[in-house]
Amino acid sequence: MSVQIDSQGQLRHFLTTEGLEPQLLKRILDTAESFSDVIGKSVKSVPLLRGRTIINLFFESSTRTRTTFELAAKRLSADVLNVGVDTATIKGESLLDMLRNLQAMQADMFVIRHAESGAADYFARHVDPGVAVLNAGDGWHAHPTQAMLDAFTIRRHKGEFEPLRIAIVGDICHSRVARSQIHAFNGLGAGEVRVIAPNTLLPRDIESLGVHVYTDLSAGLRDVDVVIALRLQRERMQGALLAGESEFFRHYGLTEARLQGAHPEAIVMHPGPINRGVEIDSALADGPRSVILDQVTNGIAVRMAVMTMVLGVAPEQAREGA
Amino acid sequence: MSRILIQNARLLDPASGLDTIGDVAIADGRIVRLGGAIADFTPETTLEASGHWVIPGLIDLAAHLREPGATRKADIGSEARAAAAGGITTLVMPPNTDPVMDSPSVVDWVRHRADAAQGAQVVPLGALTRDLAGETLSGMAAMGAAGCPAMSDGGHPINNSLVLRRALEYASTFALPSLLTPLDRHLAAGCLHEGPTATRLGLPGIPVAAETAGLGRQLAVSRATEARVHFGRLSSAEGIQLLRAALNEQKNLSADVAIHQLFLTDQDAMDYDPRFHLSPPLRDIIDRQALREAVKDGVIKIICSDHQPHDADAKDGPFASTDAGASGVDTLLALILRLVEDEVLSLQNALATVTIAPAQLLGLDSGQLAEGAPADIAVIDPNDPWFCHAETLKSRGLNSPFIGWEFSTRVRHTLVAGRWVHQTTQ
Numbered sequence: 001m002s003v004q005i006d007s008q009g010q011l012r013h014f015l016t017t018e019g020l021e022p023q024l025l026k027r028i029l030d031t032a033e034s035f036s037d038v039i040g041k042s043v044k045s046v047p048l049l050r051g052r053t054i055i056n057l058f059f060e061s062s063t064r065t066r067t068t069f070e071l072a073a074k075r076l077s078a079d080v081l082n083v084g085v086d087t088a089t090i091k092g093e094s095l096l097d098m099l100r101n102l103q104a105m106q107a108d109m110f111v112i113r114h115a116e117s118g119a120a121d122y123f124a125r126h127v128d129p130g131v132a133v134l135n136a137g138d139g140w141h142a143h144p145t146q147a148m149l150d151a152f153t154i155r156r157h158k159g160e161f162e163p164l165r166i167a168i169v170g171d172i173c174h175s176r177v178a179r180s181q182i183h184a185f186n187g188l189g190a191g192e193v194r195v196i197a198p199n200t201l202l203p204r205d206i207e208s209l210g211v212h213v214y215t216d217l218s219a220g221l222r223d224v225d226v227v228i229a230l231r232l233q234r235e236r237m238q239g240a241l242l243a244g245e246s247e248f249f250r251h252y253g254l255t256e257a258r259l260q261g262a263h264p265e266a267i268v269m270h271p272g273p274i275n276r277g278v279e280i281d282s283a284l285a286d287g288p289r290s291v292i293l294d295q296v297t298n299g300i301a302v303r304m305a306v307m308t309m310v311l312g313v314a315p316e317q318a319r320e321g322a
Numbered sequence: 323m324s325r326i327l328i329q330n331a332r333l334l335d336p337a338s339g340l341d342t343i344g345d346v347a348i349a350d351g352r353i354v355r356l357g358g359a360i361a362d363f364t365p366e367t368t369l370e371a372s373g374h375w376v377i378p379g380l381i382d383l384a385a386h387l388r389e390p391g392a393t394r395k396a397d398i399g400s401e402a403r404a405a406a407a408g409g410i411t412t413l414v415m416p417p418n419t420d421p422v423m424d425s426p427s428v429v430d431w432v433r434h435r436a437d438a439a440q441g442a443q444v445v446p447l448g449a450l451t452r453d454l455a456g457e458t459l460s461g462m463a464a465m466g467a468a469g470c471p472a473m474s475d476g477g478h479p480i481n482n483s484l485v486l487r488r489a490l491e492y493a494s495t496f497a498l499p500s501l502l503t504p505l506d507r508h509l510a511a512g513c514l515h516e517g518p519t520a521t522r523l524g525l526p527g528i529p530v531a532a533e534t535a536g537l538g539r540q541l542a543v544s545r546a547t548e549a550r551v552h553f554g555r556l557s558s559a560e561g562i563q564l565l566r567a568a569l570n571e572q573k574n575l576s577a578d579v580a581i582h583q584l585f586l587t588d589q590d591a592m593d594y595d596p597r598f599h600l601s602p603p604l605r606d607i608i609d610r611q612a613l614r615e616a617v618k619d620g621v622i623k624i625i626c627s628d629h630q631p632h633d634a635d636a637k638d639g640p641f642a643s644t645d646a647g648a649s650g651v652d653t654l655l656a657l658i659l660r661l662v663e664d665e666v667l668s669l670q671n672a673l674a675t676v677t678i679a680p681a682q683l684l685g686l687d688s689g690q691l692a693e694g695a696p697a698d699i700a701v702i703d704p705n706d707p708w709f710c711h712a713e714t715l716k717s718r719g720l721n722s723p724f725i726g727w728e729f730s731t732r733v734r735h736t737l738v739a740g741r742w743v744h745q746t747t748q
Contacts, residue, residue, distance in 0.1 A: 018522070095640070140525070208522075
């Protein structure tokens with residue numbers, strides 16, 4: 001899937017964290033670092049994307065992700081258009097037709113969320129040259145900016161990745177976040193990435209992505225430095241995947257007690273929105289180990305970084321060009 | 323009907339093992355003389371074919387022609403002519419049309435449309451159950467009389483095992499084989515082989531168990547009958563293993579594989595290319611190897627195109643939202659001969675999988691070069707390379723997974739019952 005990398009090895013779309021060179025992953029984090037200073041200032045914007053148009057195209061509802069993409073775009077001085085698409089109303093209109101219509105509005109970038117795996121890839125293959133596509137989540141496949149903001153948050157709290165053991169807990173099977181995290185953390189050289197889930201929520205051959213698989217929470221959390229709980233969608237309770245929320249919480253819900261075997265300084269993360277008392281205990285989510293709100297803040301800087309990189313105007317790239 | 327003499331060709335007949343240079347004389351739609359230099363025959367047309375091969379026209383055991391019901395994708399005429407250009411003289415058409423082929427009137431209508439097409443002939447399969455609903459038996463005797471040589475579940479496995487048993491028994495009453503789809507639909511709610519590729523792409527997988535659970539149940543039920551049962555489109559090593567074991571005890575079984583399963587794997591879908599969205603799905607390299615072995619050692623005797631032409635819109639979009647299936651009549655013969663180049667099969671054995679083997683399953687007198695047999699013939703140039711492009715496809719379905727491949731043989735002429743249905747100039 002090299003559609004996101006141009007012949008010079010630069011990002012031209014951001015669709016997945018899979019297959020990205022470690023230097024590129026680090027450059028995203030470094031660029032985000034430079035933007036996080038901007039966010040801290042009283043004047044919170046820079047003119048890097050002045051005059052550019054970014055369309056947020058969300059085929060699935062989202063509050064946090066869409067808002068932080070919007071904020072990131074505005075802090076880069078871009079014009080932002082939010083298009084929420086109710087999939088019921090576009091019946092009959094193909095994705096391609098919709099894309100062409102929106103492209104006719106001279107957008108420079110699409111930020112896309114869609115329920116189908118591969119949707120962002122599809123858009124990237126069909127946009128005009130020079131138009132960038134950012135994947136804000138496609139089906140179960142990828143959510144690369146989420147994974148990078150998680151990596152950013154981990155690096156800020158824990159430093160380099162090499163010695164770290166990172167555990168991802170919960171619904172791995174249906175999670176685009178988990179897949180993108182696994183590729184990003186492995187790409188950044190993490191010591192060990194673990195996934196912890198009941199067998200019904202583990203996709204077949206997940207080990208092939210470079211993770212150690214645990215079905216026992218306590219065993220999986222032993223000596224870990226970072227614990228990431230995934231959101232468990234309520235509709236998963238309806239099929240024959242799980243035996244109810246309380247049973248799930250008893251065996252896979254994160255609590256302070258369950259973290260006994262983890263590293264004493266272990267941090268706890270969650271991509272949100274949280275189901276308190278299902279995948280994580282409130283006391284833990286709001287406690288000293290939790291960096292969940294940092295993740296949200298860091299999301300803005302990371303998205304600013306990626307937006308400038310795909311349009312070739314990131315601070316470092318601008319210097320190179322000068 | 324015209325009298326035709328084809329001269330100096332390499333005559334290849336897998337049924338008899340014939341492989342010689344000689345002539346073929348055709349009159350009244352049948353082969354009247356075969357082999358050697360035929361002198362005492364007065365033709366109306368003579369075809370000098372030195373350097374070319376004459377083979378029995380192909381019988382494609384599974385070709386969805388989309389008519390009636392889905393003519394936006396293809397129609398009987400377009401596909402029968404495309405098949406003829408690909409050296410296919412008989413298309414066997416599953417009953418999952420709209421309306422379903424579960425009565426003689428639909429069968430008659432299809433045959434009428436096929437006759438008008440001037441291409442490959444079409445052999446319709448009757449539905450085992452009414453409306454393919456798996457509940458009540460269809461009028462098999464009447465459909466058999468109307469020209470259906472076999473009955474089929476049309477890709478919709480009969481869930482109720484008692485109904486399945488009764489359907490097999492009833493079909494066998496009229497000496498009609500039953501063609502079944504080895505599938506458990508509850509396990510098949512995905513779009514790609516369950517494995518590392520599907521996991522990477524975030525696509526719901528179809529486990530091998532979707533095939534083996536269906537096949538295992540159907541094998542058990544078929545053992546309770548004396549029926550002639552054929553399993554269509556096997557895709558997995560484990561499915562082959564089950565079949566192999568069953569064949570040791572039951573002689574009235576057979577199976578086929580779609581040609582693309584012998585060349586492609588799930589990894590071909592790595593870029594979400596909808597051309598590789600197939601049903602059953604492409605599986606992994608071990609499965610592909612097992613399927614090749616099964617073809618080699620005769621556990622699978624029939625290869626088909628599983629032709630499923632689609633309109634462009636049906637194959638445009640993110641992978642899971644596209645329709646499954648590949649267009650296949652254009653490349654069936656070229657790929658069969660590729661199996662010979664890849665040393666999977668001898669030339670005669672490769673040709674047998676698409677000629678005499680399906681003919682024997684269905685009780686057709688075609689599929690062979692023999693005096694008295696129908697003059698269903700393809701004349702091919704074994705040394706005329708071509709690239710498969712969307713523009714070279716004759717099918718209305720441009721959804722071929724083999725676009726970009728180069729093939730070495732080209733079909734020059736095709737005859738159905740002694741009528742030219744395809745001709746190219748040199």
